Amino acid sequence: MGKEEFKKLFDTHFDAIRRYLYYRCSDTELASDVAQDLFTRIWEKNMDVDPVKDKALLYKMASDMIVSKFRRKKIEMNYAGSIVFANDDSGTANQVEYEELARKYSRVLIKMPEKQRTAFLMSREESLKYSEIAERLNISVKAVEKRMNGALELLRKELKN
Structure with a gap:
C-alpha cells in the first residue's frame, strides 16, 4: 500500500472508526489511541487494505484491539484494587x-454486554433519545428499550x- 492509498484509507475511515470505538468504551482518549494504533499497524505491516471492500475488516480489527485493551485494563484495575494503602487519611x-x-x-460498564453498554452510553453520555440511538445503530426503538432496560x-x- 502506497502513501497516497494509505492517506485515502486514513482520511476515509479514521473518524468513523474512532466514533465506533468511543461508543464501545466511552473514553475519547482511548478511542483515539486505539484508532491510531489500528492505522499504525496497517502502515507498519504494509497491509493491502481496500478502503471500500475492507471496511468490515477495519471494524473487526478495531473491535479486537479495543477488547484487548479492555482485558489489559481489567487486569490493571484488579491489581490496583488489591493494593491496600496503610496510611491514607487524606480523603x-x-x-x-x-x-x-x-x-x-x-x-459494571466493563461487565455489561457490548450492545447494552453502547446503547446506555449513547443515552447517558450523548443525551440521545431512544429513536436517535435506534437510527444510529440501525435497530428498532424496542431493541433500544430492551438494551437500556437490561443495562439499568x-x-x-x-x-x-
Whole structure:
C-alpha cells in the first residue's frame, strides 16, 4: 500500500472508526489511541487494505484491539484494587464513598454486554433519545428499550451490593 492509498484509507475511515470505538468504551482518549494504533499497524505491516471492500475488516480489527485493551485494563484495575494503602487519611468519607462508587460503576460498564453498554452510553453520555440511538445503530426503538432496560437492571443489581 502506497502513501497516497494509505492517506485515502486514513482520511476515509479514521473518524468513523474512532466514533465506533468511543461508543464501545466511552473514553475519547482511548478511542483515539486505539484508532491510531489500528492505522499504525496497517502502515507498519504494509497491509493491502481496500478502503471500500475492507471496511468490515477495519471494524473487526478495531473491535479486537479495543477488547484487548479492555482485558489489559481489567487486569490493571484488579491489581490496583488489591493494593491496600496503610496510611491514607487524606480523603474524607464522602470522597472515599464516591471513589468506590465510581470504581463499581466502571466495573459494571466493563461487565455489561457490548450492545447494552453502547446503547446506555449513547443515552447517558450523548443525551440521545431512544429513536436517535435506534437510527444510529440501525435497530428498532424496542431493541433500544430492551438494551437500556437490561443495562439499568444490571447497574441497579451490581451497585446495590
